[in-house]
Amino acid sequence: MTSLMERLVPKAVKKLIPYQSARRIGGNGRIWLNANELEASLSFDFNENPKSLDKRSYNRYPDFLPHEIAKAYQNYCRTNAATVAVRGADEAIDLLIRAFCQPGKDKILISSPTYAMYEFCADALAIETVDVPLKSDFNLNVSEIISQAKNANIVFLCSPNNPTGNAIPKIDLIEVLEGTKNSALVVVDEAYIEFELSSSVVDLIADYPNLVVVRTLSKAFGLAAVRCGFILSSEEVMSYVAKLIPPYPMPDCSAEIVLKALSEEGLKLMKAKTAELINTRNEFAQTLSEFDFIEEVYPSSTNFVLLRVNENHDLFSVLLSDGIVTRNQHHEPALRHCVRISIGSEQSMKEVISSLTHYEQATLQTA
Template sequence: MTDSLIDALQAKHLRDLKPYESARRLFSGGQDWLNANESPFVGEYNLDSRKLNRYPDCQPKAVIQAYAAYAGVTPEQVLVSRGADEGIELLIRAFCDAGQDSILICPPTYGMYAISAETFNVKVNKAPLNADFSLNLDAMAEFVGKVKVVFICSPNNPTGTQVAPEQIEQALALFAGSALVAVDEAYIEFAQGQGWAGQLANYPNLVVLRTLSKAFGLAGIRCGFTLASPAIIQVLLKAIAPYPLAEPVAQIAAQALSPQGLAWMQEKVEVLNVLRQRLQDQLQPLGDFVRVGDCQANFILLRSQYKQGLMDDLVAQGILIRDQSKQLGLENCLRISIGTEEQNQRLVAAMQRFFEEKAI
């Protein structure tokens, strides 16, 4: 096929769509991966190959029950998917009509909400966060009755801030009769507080997104969870693929959610929280760094007028961090995932050398 034919056949709403720039799309190699909010730690898992000749369960019972127990909800309130990203897509596909409906996002925030909506020809409306990264509820109120799903990331990526409980309560009340409010808690294990899973019974329009990619150190298996009322879960099951979770993924997820797996995760979260504070303390005096947002996740966000030069210097040394300066209100901002002590110290040393050469 010629390029002109491919262009003519391509769906109109995809022609100007720029794909999400994931860490692996931006860089294909590096020594220290500190740009994707992955855990630097990985557990040990066993694989039983006796079931690999059979199609897997759509919703593996062992995984559903284990995560329900962990989150403090019932199994009927849990859906497991290929990462929380698929949960985002399912909410849009199942509740928004292409070419007609809209979602609401609150930038700066996780980019996949908008990309997923645009992929399905669903309009994206924006109510930017306030200067302190709290919700702008007045701006959000303008979209009542105009959107089907509202996405709130808490702790927020990339600002590391949590949304105050009273603000989420107000958002749920605002959209009580017109839209789902999806609270993305990918980083909840690193934050203060228990999250919103325990409030599902009190708010019929509440949806909570979770993942094993961050605190559990399992980004490579792509396993996420959508927590919601049984009625919402049943709608999502209409849109999900018949075999969303591969059998090896289900086995690993069940082990990660066992008592031993949960103890391992909690231990690593404590370690990462200590390393995060230590790295923040070491970087704060360097150069012209200004911390942006908060530290309620496994990363920190810093602003520097030397952003581009610093990025280029680090990439040349195989140290990869994330440029967030294209995000609304985050000019010259860099996001740094927390690595091992050794990785963090290589980063600090490289940054110190950079600023010494700049004589700052």
Template sequence: MFNLEKLVRKHILTLKPYSSARDEYSGNEGIFIDANENPYHSVGNLDFNRYPDPYQKELKKEIAEIKNVAANQIFLGNGSDEIIDYITRTFCEPYQDNILIMPPTFAMYKVNALINTVEVKEAPLDQNFQMDEKKVHELIDENTKVVYVCTPNNPTGNNLAYQAIINILESDYNGIVVIDEAYLEFSGRDSFTSMLDKYPNMIVLQTFSKAWGMAGLRLGMGFASSEIIHMLNKIKPPYNLSQLTQETALKALSQKEQMTKMVEDMIIERKFLEEEFAKLSVVEKIYPSDTNFILVRVSNPNKVFTTLLNKLIIVRNQSHVAQCEGCLRITAGTREENIALIETLQELS
């Protein structure tokens, strides 16, 4: 039986969070002389002299409607990286607890754990980049506080088997299962957010960086039970999202059809690249993708990477990553950009 209070670090349970001026008064009307703000607006005739809503209520209301979740099941962070950090600091005791990851996967899970002096256990994906369920369950112990599942997975690009994820959620594991859906919109799969009420130990991560085209804004979304969200709110800085971020995201949410069109275009371009890669002798293998990028194995990857770089075509060399030896990760660009890439690869072929 999942028990959140037993899982959360004891000092976080008893922590009294910082109380900001906007915690004590959240209204929009009045003479605001409580927060030591500048009353003369902002330099450059801007309007950012007041502190932003610390709980992003208006933004969460819009996200809740689009994602079909309750507003109190949403946590917003300065990118998903911030949320990952808060998950570690909420649940993992340094030098005692561990997390479990399934490499090759998003490197930030491991980096963040190591920054926080938390042990990292690894259950590598199999040769088809699918979960090794036996290995996962063997490695989980009483100190495994968080299991990370990235689907679609980065850098491999594929969805992990749905049933394998369900098997973790329905096992006797009582820690947190984080399902990272950064590339969900490209995958053709429904979000695990529809199961928040069924699995109280699940946290789902999504982002504005990919499908919404707002990587520079730095806005990540975490979805979980209201009890988990409450714990994350206890340790976050009072104003972790700027007013500009909140206003920009609200504007984007009102134009969801543009996001849908961009996703469709990126999938078209990904399929175009897959077709063109298949014609090139320098490309040895094209891995199936449910994202906006493709992992490809090439002959002499360092030479290919350097040749592309010299033409100012920048891809990601994954040759140093276990199980991705000889591989490049290539994001689908515009048609013009993709043609330039293919023409350079044709010269190499």
């Protein structure tokens, strides 16, 4: 019997043979002359003290697949699901669409407002996007998603969702998985999962072969510049994704940082900082709700808060005039007059409150 994955994958991808890089083919030896690399590193840090020069070698290509990172991340997630490290969640999204959708023929499904990269990657590949918008409370329209998924190869769901900040109830995700298990892959983007870990669906991968989870170290781990994300899935899904992964997906220097972050000490630090940030977020959200011109501060399971202001107030511009850059969400039909504010240090949040307080006082004086 043909599996769902075999039915979804384009013929061109099925025929692909992973690029046979020198590092992949490998072999053991004493002198490495197989990859057209320089045999010794050059030092381009001309101002550094020669006694403290970085002794690491940058002349060799990195591991063709960073297995140590993948294993460390499996341990962190407490899962045996197939896991691969990629260059951020954005590359994961692109790889999944290229692996399971044929340009000009197939479709993906999203529930807006949500992360814009799903539709962007699809557009770049001439793949149509079907949108089943979130309900007014930002929850999924489960029945409509299941109905429309019959015409899509991949359903992208972000939980906790960006930019609305809410985690999708696990029961809703299970209902979607049940309703699409014979028709589409369901990709759950858990970029913000450390802020609401109990809502993760990684533990469901073994029960639902059509489930794929995307993760990143850019948020709670604070490693946005390192560019490291993960795909977790069944072995069959991964077998097709692996065909498209570039030969050298991650620099060794990035891999070293990631391994430190995923060590026992690194995870302890991340968890402590996450708890601290959640406290700051909750206090900040409570203070925001006390301003009369802010109509609603939405519940958040992320490292940001979304708020809606009275239509007579341009909060984005108010903060920008004080040098505070936030994210204006007004372009989204469901998020008119909304601003998204990332949670920074306690001091940064106090500066935001101070700016809004001064604005409120000035507004009252001119009223």
